[in-house]
Amino acid sequence: MEKRCREIYYVDPGYAIFDTHIIGVPPIAVGVEDTFIVFPFTKPCHGTFLIRVPGGEEVERIRKKGRAGKKR
Amino acid sequence: MTQNELQKNEQALLVFGCPEVPVQAAIGLYLAGRLGEEGYDVVTAGNPSVIGLLRVSDIKRHYIGKTVDLDRCIGEVAEGKRDAALCVVFAHNDAGISYAASMRYLLPGARLVVVVFGRNAGELAAQVEFPCEMVVEKAVHNPGKLKKGIDEVFGWRASTS
Numbered sequence: 001m002e003k004r005c006r007e008i009y010y011v012d013p014g015y016a017i018f019d020t021h022i023i024g025v026p027p028i029a030v031g032v033e034d035t036f037i038v039f040p041f042t043k044p045c046h047g048t049f050l051i052r053v054p055g056g057e058e059v060e061r062i063r064k065k066g067r068a069g070k071k072r
Numbered sequence: 073m074t075q076n077e078l079q080k081n082e083q084a085l086l087v088f089g090c091p092e093v094p095v096q097a098a099i100g101l102y103l104a105g106r107l108g109e110e111g112y113d114v115v116t117a118g119n120p121s122v123i124g125l126l127r128v129s130d131i132k133r134h135y136i137g138k139t140v141d142l143d144r145c146i147g148e149v150a151e152g153k154r155d156a157a158l159c160v161v162f163a164h165n166d167a168g169i170s171y172a173a174s175m176r177y178l179l180p181g182a183r184l185v186v187v188v189f190g191r192n193a194g195e196l197a198a199q200v201e202f203p204c205e206m207v208v209e210k211a212v213h214n215p216g217k218l219k220k221g222i223d224e225v226f227g228w229r230a231s232t233s
Contacts, residue, residue, distance in 0.1 A: 013174035014150025021147045023174035025202075044119050044142065044167050045090035 005031025009066025088118035164190030
């Protein structure tokens with residue numbers, strides 16, 4: 001995530017993006033690419049993937065609620 | 073007040089991982105049964121596959137107690153709608169370790185036991201860097217050593233090491 005996204009925020013497990021509570025070892029990196037939000041999505045049988053979706057209101061929400069990481 | 077009375081009505085949340093490793097269901101049913109005998113209110117969380125396997129194995133739900141979808145369970149815990157005094161997470165892959173780390177954060181006051189098993193148990197156990205109790209065995213289809221480790225952690229058997 002940190003290699004891919006210029007705008008990074010950190011959240012704790014349980015943070016909800018579009019009703020999906022993300023899990024992982026804290027702090028969990030969530031990225032913003034223009035109007036898209038990039039976040040880790042974990043399933044028990046398939047592991048963790050990075051999901052990139054149109055962020056809508058979630059982009060502003062992560063900017064307010066997340067802990068800002070490096071901006072490149 | 074006896075230990076059983078103290079534990080009565082306290083929730084034990086069992087978080088199951090992917091059911092591809094056969095030993096998980098067996099050891100999970102065993103642990104659920106023992107915890108129920110200890111007086112815990114057992115709740116079993118998992119994906120639809122593992123819940124289906126457990127429900128078929130325990131048709132009258134003598135052991136597994138109430139079941140809840142894993143994603144829904146995470147949401148309920150995160151929103152403060154669900155709590156547990158004891159949480160046991162079964163992990164045989166990276167996803168399992170992620171779930172365990174998340175439960176450590178979401179249930180800071182709970183006793184957390186992480187049962188690490190499968191072919192890569194040793195490597196996975198090394199990824200656990202948060203406070204918890206661990207049972208680690210390279211078990212795939214033989215539950216014997218895993219059962220011994222669980223018995224030791226829960227005081228149902230004296231340690232032989």
